[in-house]
Amino acid sequence: MTDSGFSPEERQAVYRAIYERRDMRHFLPDPVDDATLERILQAAHHAPSVGFMQPWRFIRVTEPSLRRDIAATVEKERLLTAEALGERGQEFMRLKVEGVRECPVLLVVMLTDRREKYIFGRRTMPDMDLASASCAIQNLWLAARCEGVGMGWVSLFDPGELAALLQCPVGSEPIAILCLGHVDKFYDAPMLQQENWSQRKVLEELVWFNQWGGAG
Amino acid sequence: MTDSGFSPEERQAVYRAIYERRDMRHFLPDPVDDATLERILQAAHHAPSVGFMQPWRFIRVTEPSLRRDIAATVEKERLLTAEALGERGQEFMRLKVEGVRECPVLLVVMLTDRREKYIFGRRTMPDMDLASASCAIQNLWLAARCEGVGMGWVSLFDPGELAALLQCPVGSEPIAILCLGHVDKFYDAPMLQQENWSQRKVLEELVWFNQWGGAG
Numbered sequence: 533m534t535d536s537g538f539s540p541e542e543r544q545a546v547y548r549a550i551y552e553r554r555d556m557r558h559f560l561p562d563p564v565d566d567a568t569l570e571r572i573l574q575a576a577h578h579a580p581s582v583g584f585m586q587p588w589r590f591i592r593v594t595e596p597s598l599r600r601d602i603a604a605t606v607e608k609e610r611l612l613t614a615e616a617l618g619e620r621g622q623e624f625m626r627l628k629v630e631g632v633r634e635c636p637v638l639l640v641v642m643l644t645d646r647r648e649k650y651i652f653g654r655r656t657m658p659d660m661d662l663a664s665a666s667c668a669i670q671n672l673w674l675a676a677r678c679e680g681v682g683m684g685w686v687s688l689f690d691p692g693e694l695a696a697l698l699q700c701p702v703g704s705e706p707i708a709i710l711c712l713g714h715v716d717k718f719y720d721a722p723m724l725q726q727e728n729w730s731q732r733k734v735l736e737e738l739v740w741f742n743q744w745g746g747a748g
Numbered sequence: 749m750t751d752s753g754f755s756p757e758e759r760q761a762v763y764r765a766i767y768e769r770r771d772m773r774h775f776l777p778d779p780v781d782d783a784t785l786e787r788i789l790q791a792a793h794h795a796p797s798v799g800f801m802q803p804w805r806f807i808r809v810t811e812p813s814l815r816r817d818i819a820a821t822v823e824k825e826r827l828l829t830a831e832a833l834g835e836r837g838q839e840f841m842r843l844k845v846e847g848v849r850e851c852p853v854l855l856v857v858m859l860t861d862r863r864e865k866y867i868f869g870r871r872t873m874p875d876m877d878l879a880s881a882s883c884a885i886q887n888l889w890l891a892a893r894c895e896g897v898g899m900g901w902v903s904l905f906d907p908g909e910l911a912a913l914l915q916c917p918v919g920s921e922p923i924a925i926l927c928l929g930h931v932d933k934f935y936d937a938p939m940l941q942q943e944n945w946s947q948r949k950v951l952e953e954l955v956w957f958n959q960w961g962g963a964g
Contacts, residue, residue, distance in 0.1 A: 536896025537768070542761035545754065546894045549762045550791045550887050552753070575766045577951045579886065582903060584940040586948070590955045591962070598958055609872060616867050624868065642960070651832050652840065652945075653903040656825060660903045662875055663923065666882035667889075670795065671766050674890070678762045680752025687798060687869040687876045699959040707879065724800040729868075732802070735793045739806045742814055743915040744858070746807070 549674045552718060556682030557628045559635045559713030568679050569637060569712075575675035579668035583652025587661040588668045591698055593638040601697050602640075602689075602709065603632045609688040627727055630686040635711035640694065641669060645703035665707055672710070682715035765890045768934060772898030773844045775851045775929030784895050785853060788928075791891035795884035798876040799868025804884045807914055809854040817913050818856075818905075818925065819848045825904040843943055846902040851927035856910065857885060861919035881923055888926070898931035 536543070573590065581587060593599050610629060614621040632638065643661050647654075654660050669685065676683045686709040694706045724730055741748045754762070789806065797803060809815050826845060830837040848854065859877050863870075870876050885901065892899045902925040910922045940946055957964045 536894055538761065538765070538894040538896070541757070542764070543894045545758035545761040546765045546890060547787070547791065548758070549754070550891065551794055553796070555796050571763075573955060574951055575763065577948075577954070578767055580769070580771050580889070580901065580938075584938055584946040584948075586954070588954065589960075591960065592955065592957050592964070595958050613867060613869075613871050616871050651829060653829075655829050655832050656906050657903045657923075659875060659878055662878055663882040663885075663903075666879040667886040669879075670883040670886040673796070673883075674762060675766065678752055678754040678759045680754070685796065687873045687879075690872050701960060704960065707873075707875075722796075722800055730800040732793075732800075735790055738793070738802070738804065739789060739808065741808050742811050744805075744807065744917060744920065748808075 545678070549678045553673050553677045554682065554719045554722065556684045556711070556715055556718070557631045557723065559631050559682060559711065559715060561634070561636060562714045564637050564681055564712060564714065568681065572672055572675045572679060572681065576668040576672035579664065579671045581664035582654055582660040583650055585650045585661060585664065587643050587647060588665045589642040589644050589704070591640045591642060593640065598697065599632070599638055602638070602694065605689050605693050605697065606630055606632050606686060606709065609690060613688060623729070627729065629688060631684055631711040632686060632709060635713045637712040639710040639712065640698060640706055641665060641708040641710060642700060643705040643707060645701045647703065662707060669708055669710070676712060677718070680714060681712055682718060684711040686711065761894070765894045769889050769893040770898065770935045770938065772900045772927070772931055772934070773847045773939065775847050775898060775927065775931060777850070777852065778930045780853050780897055780928060780930065784897065788888055788891045788895060788897065792884040792888035795880065795887045797880035798870055799866055801866040801877060801880065803859050803863060803877040804881045805858040805860050805920070807856045807858060809856065814913065815848070815854055818854070818910065821905050821909050821913065822846055822848050822902060822925065825906060829904060839945070843945065845904060847900055847927040848902060848925060851929045853928040855926040855928065856914060856922055857881060857924040857926060858916060859921040859923060861917045863919065878923060885924055885926070892928060893934070896930060897928055898934060900927040902927065
């Protein structure tokens, strides 16, 4: 069998990126230079995609008024989420769940329009385009981490409202507001764990054999 | 601003994993040792997830008869896909699109049941659980690559049929059949590019400013 081509140190670097990546909501004002952003976006673009369809589109928000409108959309959904959460609503409201106003780089990731023509791997599983674009976002996140750039994925928005703000065509779909920027410090653990919102499950309880819940 | 903590060599290792990862469909029969598989699955489990819900569940298929049933489900969908593809159907049928029968490790990734109680980041975007599980699969893919283990994501199946084979509860959902194993060689480029199914788009054409299609 072939060698991986990765030395133990290189392998360790990949695992460190995976383990030290965080969903960030606190950013420094320092700009992210264009070459770094280009490398991070190329990493995203080299994600796998179903039938090689490359469904991802990126819209960078640089207009202050548009950023304010996006922040307002997110804030509206934050309040509606708190309401929907019932007894945990107050706890939720105390969390910092996004950095839309202050992050130096604001990106929206969209699924392209006219996706219905892509059938390979999607005839029975049409959502595989979202799966592919999510792999791209994970690449982006890991590349950003090893560049020292923090990233947060915000999904607190009404997709129709966000699509309208960005003048997106029918059939396209926003899936993420990404906040990027340098950070004072990457959180030591997921922020929702630090804040006791939830804890990490034990992997062994999520891995089964031959059937749902099946023992090995 | 804080240092990334990654040396140029370590950063390069992360980019190499991203650029050299491939969707594999050819595997060697050599077994994958348990410790390696455990590291790869832990990498998946350390993916980000919406509201820290960790929606992923893994079912490892070790029973030969179950593997045969899964292969038959995939084969059925392969034929239906070829039919649906119309004029490209014959070209599709010449591609090797999966390695379900021969891969040493066969995993099915599921979204858990009872997901409706997770509202954080999902009130208006319920599919964010699929997005999270896709990030986990991308972690798994990258970790496998740097361990010298190839992986292919197969989505050619009827989800209801696969869920029934694995005795999965209502509300859960299979999103991936993952084929894993050592390989003779990682493809030099995506196989669908090598086979001229499709080519990689130019990133600059997918990155816009402030609106759909907007110039920078």
